Amino acid sequence: MSGSTVRRNAQKIIDGKYSGPDPLLEEFKTMIYERLEELQLPPGKIQLSPELDPIDCTNDDFDFIEKLGEGSFGEVHKVKHIPTGNLMAIKYQTIVFDPHSDEAREYWTRQKIYDRLIREITAFRKAFVSKFTNFIPSYYGMLILEKSVAFCIEVLDLTAENLYHCHKNKKRDAIITNDNNESLHFEEKPLAIVAISILKAMLHLRNLKAMHRDIKPRNILLNFNGDVKLCDLGLVVFLEDSAAISIQSGSKLYLAPEILRGDFVTEYRVKSDVWSLGITLLEMARFRYPFNTDVLEKDLLFQIIAKPVPILNENDGYNEEMTHFINQCLIKDPKQRPHITELEMLELATKFSDINFNRNLMKDFISNNVER
Template sequence: MDMKKRGPPKFQNGGIVIPETPPPPNVPNLDDKFVMTLDNGDQIEVDARELERKRELGRGAYGVVEEMIHRPTGMIFAVKRIHSSINDESQKLMSTELKAMKSGSCEQMVRFFGAMFREGDVWICMEVMDVSLDKFYRMNVDHHRRLPEPFIAKVALAVIDGLNFMKEQMGLMHRDVKPSNILLNKQGAVKICDFGISGHLTNSIAKTINAGCKPYMPPERIEGELKDAYGVQADVWSLGITLVEISTGTHPYDRWKTPFEQLKQVVREPSPQVDRRFGYSDEFHDFIAQCLIKNSNNRPKYAQLLEHPFLVKAKNNTSFDMGEFITSVLREEIKEEKFLQNLNMNGE
């Protein structure tokens, strides 16, 4: 399919007007519309042409996420548009995962409503969350604040709970755990997104970058494409790196110029640690150490981590209000943005 001849989407009256383009023959299960079931049992059809773009929520290597409104119903979606050509294997894998996500049975996973194929992209329609963990922790860094341990612990608990549920109940792994794939809302929910779907849709791309510089990749995946390099322990390592990053305010590894530099630092040097002067507990430091054990055979799996005192304490902690903490940080961020806008308007 010649993508260049079609050109970018055209905008009219604030909405996206998408020219009619039939899906390629190797994508039999995706159309330009889908049917979703509401909480009350009613069903509605969502057509791509009825979705109006409101704002961009994020952008990554595989595509862009935009907030869109469904004009007929007023429903708001987070729509991830993944630029991809889909082979048969990727189509089968994606269909399996989309069905699992659509079940809505895992409260730690971002709710999925449906998928469409338009303009050479796969559009994945999901619930809108308030902020990614990546943006959230940077808000605190910008104000010279460290994230409180109860917050970090509840994030870790939600992620491990979600990963464990999807592995045990659906037979799925994530393979791309990082702060930008963990989302928060003002009600205090912590949810995982991109549950391996981007990896399937961009299978050919993923294979070419596996040997490259991916900052959350575990040692076993850097050293070679072994069968056991894709076990659940790989996601455990990625979570460990994520927790080090959000607790210190910076990624534990330098930016690599070559794969050899990554090999040297991740594989051969000691695992990252969090400075004890930051004031986190012994349970926190031990949990990080367990996640970042170099030998994947010795690294704990989800069930073992759920029994760790760090997560047990988080599960029993009813005094820390996640929703209030997230809301207070976002509220302060909005106030600062308005203050800066006023300064710019006044020419100061």
């Protein structure tokens, strides 16, 4: 089907005058096959390591262990790949929608979903073949099913949000039990490891000429081996796509002030992930989101744009290296806010540059705070 035919049929769908096969879905499937061919891993194959050859795979090759989550995107399951015994996560994204749903009725809603899927596949695959998987989950491949696509990716055990809630509860219990005045904040070294691990993930994406655009505690995954990884690449944008960079994307609670203001200068936009990292770390440090959320959305966004930043200070219990790193991320003026390459030069990044040391320390920290 030609592009002009697709566009004509798409317009008929928007106008409610078309009842044939969904041209957008057909175009999406064509683009998926073309993109995966370009990325050298077609649908129906998985590759468990860059050093191994791809192998054939179907949905029947998996033993389903448990559901890990669900949302508007579909469901995520922890599975065992029966032929190899490997554990992984499968993310099912619906592509054929109930006829009565908003997605089925609204052409542009479906287009956003399909565009996001293509971006996510591209980013995961490029990170995988570039061996940038120390800080980004490994992507093994995808299947195209009758009504959904299935991403096969590395499975991890918990989010940073899960971790800080568990840690908060454990510290609170210890304070009550011991009747002491210890301040209630996230332990410093593990927080530094989260900070530097996500910075490394951002640097890897930069090497792919990409930015994440949705950094937040729920998109940071960890496992009981001490790995810390940045997940959910559905909003990743490649820097040559200036039109996509100009679109406001991501969770508003973590968006930089310049993004909320609608500043479309690309030079500033590439620093917006730094702000999101800072807000994420500040939330973890204090066990709560730093702005007042008990207000209307417009008032919350006004706080982020116009009110002083609730930065770390001497009362938060952190040393100068940690405080400086987070507060640098939270400089409101993007002209003054450091680039990720400048964050890499800060003392905290240098101090926590040993991957094995970080993994072992985080492994002990997680095992002491989270029940398996």
